[in-house]
Amino acid sequence: MKIVADENIPLLQEFFSGVGEICPLPGRTLTAAQVQDADVLLVRSVTSVNEGLLANSRVRFVGTATIGCDHVDLDYLQDRGIAFASAPGCNARGVVEYVLASLTILFEREGRQWPGTRIGIVGLGNVGGRLKAVLEGLGCEVLACDPLLQEQGVAGLVSLDEVLECDVISLHTPLTRSGPYPTFHLLNGERLARISPRQILINTARGPVIEEAALLEKLRREPQWPVVLDVWETEPLVNPELLARVQIGSAHIAGYSLDGKMRGTEMIYQALCRHLKTPVVHQLQDFLPATALAELRFGSSVESYGALSTAIRACYDPRTDDALLRRALRLPVPEHGRAFDRLRKHYRVRREFGLTRVSFAAPHTEAEGLLKAAGFETGH
Secondary structure, rough: EEEEEEEEEOHHHHHOOOEEEEEEEEEHHHHHHHOOEEEEEEEOOOOOOOOHOOOOOOOOEEEEEOOOOOOOHHHHHHHHEEEEEEOOOOOOHHHHHHHHHHHHHHHHHHHOOOOEEEEEEEEEHHHHHHHHHHHHOOOOOOEOOOOHHHHHOOOOOOHHHHHHHOOOOEEEOOOOOOOOOOOOOOOOOHHHOOOOOOOOEEEOOOHHHHHHHHHHHHHOOOOOOOEOOOOOOOOOOHHHHHHHHHOOEEOOOOOOOOOHHHHHHHHHHHHHHHHOOOOOOOOOOOOOOOEEEEEEEEOOOOOHHHHHHHHHHHOOOOOOHHHHHHHHHHOOHHHHHHHHHHHOOOOOOOOOOHHHEEEEOOOOOHHHHHHHHOEEOOOO
């Protein structure tokens, strides 16, 4: 059995070497000729899987080690009888932690507080749902918009217009161009114009959910507007002027915790084993290394939200990824796309909050509650 796979899927050899012959290739430039004699295709979000790629192949199983599936033509796979698996929720924790870390930085810059902040979430799937629960645990008022879930009878959801009035707007939708609720350019010029420069806008979903030309024009007029972009409309190319004008920018790595990436590989490995009716041999814990930051300890006088901010920054500070992307875009323009992909391919080791235990010199109920809500382990 031949397995053609994106070379950037972590633990590819470790999980799949016992299943078949692995042929690792760059996912962004994968061609029909390269997959023609493959039985299994494993990808990430940079590969468009459609008729053009698969029409003359013998592929019978496609797996994507990602939450999103907008890069896969699911109707075509179904028509051809090709089995499909994704990794829903695999990197949700990483994306939530990216949002929390970004807000920690912006709140401190602008003197904002977590309690009482109204945060609007667009898209209440694996990431949005987890983020909502965490933010409510931190004392925020959270409004969520998801018309598909609202149609299914999920209570408590609001309109996009209401979300756009919140202090913080965080986007967590898939990219869709058709259907009753397309998300392509969901935040177009008209909707962006209604957002004030006092509101924070974060996009960790897909770049084209925001009309980038309109966003840039608004930032030219309102240069102090706090915008955080992890995704870009023309990836792997990034508009250098837009990057220069956002508060935090990164190379589509919000969900790139080591744990999340490996979890995605494990999920499609398990799905392939089910498809082939073969036993699952490997488990994620077989390969995960120990974390570098196993414990944080605070004195008894630490302020609760101060402990939260310190713990978040100790585990992950997105300003490092921001600096790396800005440095990459100082290269000659023809190198920008390759530099963007290198940042993703050679991403540093980043572990999730839950691997760090936070303790206090004396019982600190409020701080422990906040840290648990953010995902940390607590205890003496």
